[in-house]
Amino acid sequence: MDIEVVVASTAGFCSGVRQAIQGAQERLQENRKLYCLGDIIHNHDVIESLKGFGLVVTDRIEAIPDGSRFVVRTHGLQKEILQKAAAKELTVFDFTCPRVKKIYHLVTTLTEDGYHILIIGNPNHPEVQAISSLIGTDHTILQRPEEVPSFTIPEPNAIVVQTTFNPDIFLEILKRIVLRTKKTLVCNTLCGETLKRQQEARKLAGETDFIVVVGGKQSSNTKTLFAQIRNIVPAVHIENARELQKDCFRHVKKVGVISGASTPAQEVARVADRLSEF
Numbered sequence: 001m002d003i004e005v006v007v008a009s010t011a012g013f014c015s016g017v018r019q020a021i022q023g024a025q026e027r028l029q030e031n032r033k034l035y036c037l038g039d040i041i042h043n044h045d046v047i048e049s050l051k052g053f054g055l056v057v058t059d060r061i062e063a064i065p066d067g068s069r070f071v072v073r074t075h076g077l078q079k080e081i082l083q084k085a086a087a088k089e090l091t092v093f094d095f096t097c098p099r100v101k102k103i104y105h106l107v108t109t110l111t112e113d114g115y116h117i118l119i120i121g122n123p124n125h126p127e128v129q130a131i132s133s134l135i136g137t138d139h140t141i142l143q144r145p146e147e148v149p150s151f152t153i154p155e156p157n158a159i160v161v162q163t164t165f166n167p168d169i170f171l172e173i174l175k176r177i178v179l180r181t182k183k184t185l186v187c188n189t190l191c192g193e194t195l196k197r198q199q200e201a202r203k204l205a206g207e208t209d210f211i212v213v214v215g216g217k218q219s220s221n222t223k224t225l226f227a228q229i230r231n232i233v234p235a236v237h238i239e240n241a242r243e244l245q246k247d248c249f250r251h252v253k254k255v256g257v258i259s260g261a262s263t264p265a266q267e268v269a270r271v272a273d274r275l276s277e278f
């Protein structure tokens with residue numbers, strides 16, 4: 001019996017990633033190398049395709065020749081690295097997502113106003129590292145509820161959150177902080193597009209008997225999506241259609257396909273097509 005396949009309307013690139021990829025593609029049409037620190041998005045196939053047009057991915061700013069063209073990813077970049085880019089006279093194309101830049105603006109003005117900044121997010125994520133670099137030493141990064149300190153948290157304080165952080169963990173951390181403080185300003189900086197994607201995914205999980213999550217294995221928003229969905233319905237996290245295994249779908253009648261923010265719509269369509277053949 002054929003499997004019914006339902007593709008989420010939110011699947012495919014988010015607006016920030018779409019803008020960054022289009023921007024990089026336009027610059028690469030000029031037939032000159034374009035450097036990037038780390039993968040421009042969490043999608044192997046897209047990166048390989050861009051490399052074919054002259055994108056060079058490196059992990060050290062020092063490895064980029066002076067005067068080169070350089071692209072800043074949607075996550076943004078630490079202040080110190082941007083200063084090094086300026087010293088090397090790189091031509092910088094800044095594709096930091098506007099939602100991330102909004103957090104930059106918030107933490108800068110709130111720090112000037114005397115707030116201690118609490119960043120909720122993964123300290124190893126480039127977005128959090130970029131935000132942290134703008135504040136100096138007077139801030140705290142929290143990733144897990146149990147990390148909320150039992151000692152007095154500096155006040156007044158202001159909370160911002162990594163755009164793609166898990167909203168359930170965010171709320172749990174928030175609850176523990178707010179119960180211990182009197183002057184806490186909460187800035188909900190979770191990405192609205194990501195929340196919408198998660199909302200649709202949960203709805204689809206309630207209407208299907210299996211969910212395929214398509215997205216990079218290192219992608220924060222995809223990992224959150226998968227963690228939320230696997231609690232509701234059997235699910236698998238794949239990067240591309242080639243990873244689909246027919247055996248997993250032997251008893252499945254209706255399958256939902258959702259994706260992380262850096263998965264192209266074409267890859268989602270390939271996954272849906274392959275599932276239809278099972």
Ligand code: SF4
Nearest residue numbers: 014016097099163191
């Ligand atoms: S997931 Fe949201 S915050 Fe991240 S790049 Fe996309 S639109 Fe911007």
